[in-house]
Amino acid sequence: MTIWLWVRRWAHQQFNQLNGRNLLMTLVIYVGLSWILLELAGEQDLTHSASRFIYYLVVTASTVGYGDFSPQTIAGQWVVSLFVIPGGLGLFAIGIGRLATVFISYWKSSLLGKRRINVENHILVLGWNHQRTLHLIKMLQHEERTRRHIVLCVRPEMENPLPGEIDFVRVVSFTDTASMDRAGIGSASCIIIDNEEDDVTLAAALYCASRNPQAHLLAYFHDETLSDLLKSHCPNAECIPSVAVEMLAKAAVDPGSSGLHHELLSTHHGMTQYAVRFPANGVSTPISQLFTLFKAEHDATLIGIDRGDGIELNPALDLEVTPGTNIFYIADERIDQFNWPD
Known part of the structure; x- marks a missing residue:
């Protein structure tokens, strides 16, 4: 009884410390002992080819059991029954469990924000x-x-x-x-x-x-x-x-203003405010020409510009838009391609 308790305690300790390195060593020992025992039992048909031997161990340990290869001797059957199958089942279950733990830990670390993000221009x-x-x-x-x-x-x-x-x-x-x-x-x-x-x-x-x-x-x-x-x-x-207070005050004086502001900011429906930069290699163009271009070709309304000195809302029609100017407009969707004046 004392020996049995010692064996149980030793086995429990080893399994608790069964990290990746120990698991690999255990697998190597299992494969080596299986080959030696089957060879001694006269199962040369299973051991003479490395690929056939590994195939037989995998099929047996995973409980698939195709039946195309099996021990032919009495000793070989005892070896498979008492060592190959129990040992293979245990290692197979532990290996699958470790793989599942690794994948779950990886997924959980991403869900909890503990993993490094490999992105750019985000x-x-x-x-x-x-x-x-x-x-x-x-x-x-x-x-x-x-x-x-x-x-x-x-x-x-x-x-x-x-x-x-x-x-x-x-x-x-x-x-x-x-x-x-x-x-x-x-x-x-x-x-x-x-x-x-x-x-x-x-x-x-x-x-x-x-x-x-x-x-x-x-x-x-x-x-x-x-x-x-x-x-x-x-x-x-x-x-x-x-701007919550400003919106309240504006809506009180001009009813409906809050809805207008919400419509201009919302990207899900209705007309929304967008911005586009005038090409740096373009030529200076008056607001009147750009205003007509926006409305005629894109059904958009130019509402302001920023030439580097602050935003100018409702700019004068004769005002020149210089290269690099930021242009603000209202449209149903963002416009990806403009036909800028030459």
Whole structure:
């Protein structure tokens, strides 16, 4: 009884420590002992060919049992019954279990945001505001239409809210270098920062600007004074202030304004505001010519331009649009190809 307890304790300890290396060594020992025992039992028909021997072990261990090869001697049958089948079944089950564990761990790490994201030229969203963030991602998906990957980077303990649709990374801090590298901060083409706390947004924006100064940086602030502070340090950053109060006041004075603003911002239906850059190699063109071109060829309305000195809404018809000017227009869908004047 003492020997049996010792054997059980030893076996339990070995199986608990059965890592990949030990499993491989156990498999090699099993294959070697199986060949030796079958050879001693006179089963040369199973052991004379390496491919036939391995085929027989796999078929036996996996319980498929085609029956095309089997032991012919009494000793060989005992070897197969007492060693080859039990040992093969155990190793086969352990191997399948380990493979399943690896795949589940890989899938779970992706779902929990613990895996490094291998993407480039992507949109990186920093922050989690529940339904507002989900609505933002849905709008980005509609706009991008698979042109750029969307990566959501959050701090709270949560799972990917849209598995299979977006990439997901969970970080300890938006200023932690190792964590942010997993989100591909250095290769992102656009970084959107939206957090419940403005101080976290400001710190994240300053960090992102230092790590990836070429990215289009957008930051949403509740307090407009922090927008000015960020602009003073990062002139290229685009700060999005809260306009809820302004929309309330405008709707109170001009009824229906809130619906108009929502229509201009929504990408799912109706007319929406878009932007396009006038070609850098183009020639200066008056607003009147571009206004007619937009309306006649694309059923779009030119509403403003930005020549580098700020947005000019409802520009005069004789105003010249210079190369590189950002043009804002309203259309049912984004226009991918314009026939610019020569």
